[in-house]
Amino acid sequence: LRSESWLTADNGPRYVQLRRRLQEGIDTGVLPPKSSLPSERELVEITDLSRVTVRKAIQELVQEGVIEQRQGSGSFIRERIPRVEQSLTHLTSFTEDMSSRGMKTASKWLERGVFAPTQEEIAALSLSEGEQISRIYRLREADGRPLALEKAALPLDILPNPIEVTTSLYEVLDRLGRRPVRGVQKISALNVAAREAELLDVPEGAAGLNIERVSFLRNGRVAELTRSLYRGDAYDFVAELRL
Ligand code: 16G
Numbered sequence: 482l483r484s485e486s487w488l489t490a491d492n493g494p495r496y497v498q499l500r501r502r503l504q505e506g507i508d509t510g511v512l513p514p515k516s517s518l519p520s521e522r523e524l525v526e527i528t529d530l531s532r533v534t535v536r537k538a539i540q541e542l543v544q545e546g547v548i549e550q551r552q553g554s555g556s557f558i559r560e561r562i563p564r565v566e567q568s569l570t571h572l573t574s575f576t577e578d579m580s581s582r583g584m585k586t587a588s589k590w591l592e593r594g595v596f597a598p599t600q601e602e603i604a605a606l607s608l609s610e611g612e613q614i615s616r617i618y619r620l621r622e623a624d625g626r627p628l629a630l631e632k633a634a635l636p637l638d639i640l641p642n643p644i645e646v647t648t649s650l651y652e653v654l655d656r657l658g659r660r661p662v663r664g665v666q667k668i669s670a671l672n673v674a675a676r677e678a679e680l681l682d683v684p685e686g687a688a689g690l691n692i693e694r695v696s697f698l699r700n701g702r703v704a705e706l707t708r709s710l711y712r713g714d715a716y717d718f719v720a721e722l723r724l
Contacts, residue, residue, distance in 0.1 A: 496530075496535075567718050626682075629712065639657075671690075
């Protein structure tokens with residue numbers, strides 16, 4: 482880093498120039514993922530810029546999710562996660578999507594049991610008064626990296642015993658002869674709130690994709706309402722369009 486010439490003839494604001502240089506250092510591997518960034522004081526010394534300028538450059542990189550600040554131990558370069566291309570036209574499961582790419586999936590369970598439904602679940606699943614649902618809420622990981630938070634609600638006649646789901650929900654439904662064959666999916670953008678950000682290992686306010694899937698059995702019966710929160714930095718959605 483010391484050998485770098487920090488400011489170029491470029492006449493943009495100094496913190497923007499510094500931010501760009503740090504980003505270049507990260508992109509070229511001079512500052513590899515998970516390594517620590519020199520402290521504010523060191524950067525002031527190396528670059529001859531003011532503390533305010535250095536702080537502003539760092540703050541921007543933190544906001545962009547490039548750098549992570551840990552209390553008491555400084556700033557670190559975040560590991561960039563490989564993006565996943567996801568088809569928008571196939572009713573596949575997370576486990577199938579990841580294993581078709583040779584990735585290993587895991588889930589951290591946040592909730593799994595029989596519960597009273599929310600108003601949204603009552604409406605989407607056309608539940609009758611007092612009817613309970615199976616709810617499965619988990620953090621979904623691929624190759625050890627958290628990609629999505631997923632909360633599924635299913636009527637009890639579709640999934641009577643949520644504890645049975647240890648890895649794949651669709652696999653269990655398949656075994657029960659109740660795998661959905663059709664689905665409607667709605668995607669919207671959001672900023673990830675603090676609690677979800679911590680679970681997904683992204684900065685608070687990072688871009689996220691809110692995906693709601695309602696799927697149906699062959700006979701038209703609603704099988705699930707699943708609300709997923711996908712990391713915005715991890716997915717590219719792809720659909721083939723025809724005239
Ligand atoms: C996908 C589905 C979700 C489904 C889950 C089953 C989206 C946005 N959502 O994540 O609705 O419940 O797969 O996955 O794609 P599993 O069989 O691996 O548990």
